[in-house]
Amino acid sequence: MLEQFESLLAGIRPVDRSLASVIQAHLDDLTKPQGSLGRLEEIAMSYALATGSPVPVLDKKKICCFAADHGVAAEGVSAFPAEVTPQMVYNMVQGGAAINVLSKHAGADLDVVDVGVNHDFPDMPGLIRKKVGYGSSNIASGPAMSETEALQAILCGAGLAADAHKSGYHLLGTGEMGIANTTPATALFSVLLGVSPETITGKGTGIDDVRLEHKKTIIRKAIEVNASRCSTPFGTLAALGGYEIAAISGFVLGAASCRIPVVVDGFISSSGAVAALKMCPAVIDYLFFSHLSNEQGHRAVMRELGARPILDLDLRLGEGTGAALAMQVIDGAVKLYNEMATFSSAKISEQETSN
Ligand SMILES: Cc1cc2ncn([C@H]3O[C@H](COP(=O)(O)O)[C@@H](O)[C@H]3O)c2cc1C
Numbered sequence: 459m460l461e462q463f464e465s466l467l468a469g470i471r472p473v474d475r476s477l478a479s480v481i482q483a484h485l486d487d488l489t490k491p492q493g494s495l496g497r498l499e500e501i502a503m504s505y506a507l508a509t510g511s512p513v514p515v516l517d518k519k520k521i522c523c524f525a526a527d528h529g530v531a532a533e534g535v536s537a538f539p540a541e542v543t544p545q546m547v548y549n550m551v552q553g554g555a556a557i558n559v560l561s562k563h564a565g566a567d568l569d570v571v572d573v574g575v576n577h578d579f580p581d582m583p584g585l586i587r588k589k590v591g592y593g594s595s596n597i598a599s600g601p602a603m604s605e606t607e608a609l610q611a612i613l614c615g616a617g618l619a620a621d622a623h624k625s626g627y628h629l630l631g632t633g634e635m636g637i638a639n640t641t642p643a644t645a646l647f648s649v650l651l652g653v654s655p656e657t658i659t660g661k662g663t664g665i666d667d668v669r670l671e672h673k674k675t676i677i678r679k680a681i682e683v684n685a686s687r688c689s690t691p692f693g694t695l696a697a698l699g700g701y702e703i704a705a706i707s708g709f710v711l712g713a714a715s716c717r718i719p720v721v722v723d724g725f726i727s728s729s730g731a732v733a734a735l736k737m738c739p740a741v742i743d744y745l746f747f748s749h750l751s752n753e754q755g756h757r758a759v760m761r762e763l764g765a766r767p768i769l770d771l772d773l774r775l776g777e778g779t780g781a782a783l784a785m786q787v788i789d790g791a792v793k794l795y796n797e798m799a800t801f802s803s804a805k806i807s808e809q810e811t812s813n
């Protein structure tokens with residue numbers, strides 16, 4: 459498994475920036491004042507660079523929603539009980555969750571992946587069964603998972619991205635479901651980005667102020683208890699993450715290695731993306747940060763990364779909802795790039811030059 463992981467990282471290349479001038483020339487030749495499509499032009503540029511083609515295709519889209527449980531839920535860090543994780547997986551498989559509605563609206567296929575839910579699911583269409591364990595261990599008293607389990611979860615995510623590539627998908631999106639997972643996500647940000655849990659810990663599903671203080675204490679404790687395991691990004695992910703967060707890291711790495719752009723959902727998905735970025739910085743060329751989550755701390759995380767998320771809708775749900783919405787914006791940007799007429803083809807006069 460270690461060899462597979464090393465070759466996954468070694469296979470990720472930064473994009474070929476020499477294509478940027480051809481792509482920019484095409485953007486500037488479209489029948490509009492230069493730059494008038496604002497960030498849609500940047501998005502089309504990033505998409506084309508990631509795919510390595512000045513004529514990029516965006517047809518098939520897929521969101522993978524990774525589900526897992528967290529031992530730290532026993533510390534009372536969420537407003538909801540852990541049973542909600544499997545209950546929501548059933549809801550997703552039956553089509554009733556927010557992500558079902560928004561992925562359908564975006565024209566994206568949805569896979570729900572059990573990487574570590576504390577429940578045995580029967581075979582169900584729409585559920586991919588890749589269980590690594592029955593919930594991660596409580597990070598307040600030890601590591602979330604062994605390094606072997608972390609590798610397994612990462613390779614599960616990477617394998618699903620590679621499968622999507624083989625099945626002809628052009629754009630992928632991340633999502634997650636796992637009660638209490640804002641706690642490991644915050645601990646990961648804190649260690650990987652060097653920011654204090656005091657400032658980035660938020661209310662997740664809606665805990666009150668008293669519980670918020672307790673959650674901060676638990677996160678500080680988790681970081682202290684696991685300090686010796688956090689000397690590398692991989693070690694940190696295994697010690698403080700969760701099965702779904704590790705799988706999201708792998709999914710992002712796998713997408714980048716196949717040169718497929720990947721849309722990162724909100725706060726929790728961003729923690730998987732940050733772990734991937736710390737393991738392989740070139741991954742940044744393949745990422746779109748979909749939205750600024752309303753979860754306290756996401757703004758600081760985006761600032762640390764120098765990232766500007768596409769949308770800002772005060773969402774704080776996860777599941778892949780922000781990724782699905784942002785996919786529609788990316789879709790629009792790529793369609794404009796591919797389908798608009800050019801000044802020459804439409805016989806429209808170009809801007810006069812002043813001299
Ligand atoms: C019904 C329900 C549906 C959800 N869908 C996503 N989450 C989100 O909330 C959880 C994280 O927040 P915390 O750390 O406070 O538990 C994750 O499951 C996340 O996906 C949900 C949470 C609930 C209750």
Ligand SMILES: O=C(O)c1cccnc1
Pocket residue numbers: 640662663723724725726727751752753773774775776777
């Ligand atoms: O932005 C997210 O991913 C998020 C925020 C709060 C709760 N669940 C998910």
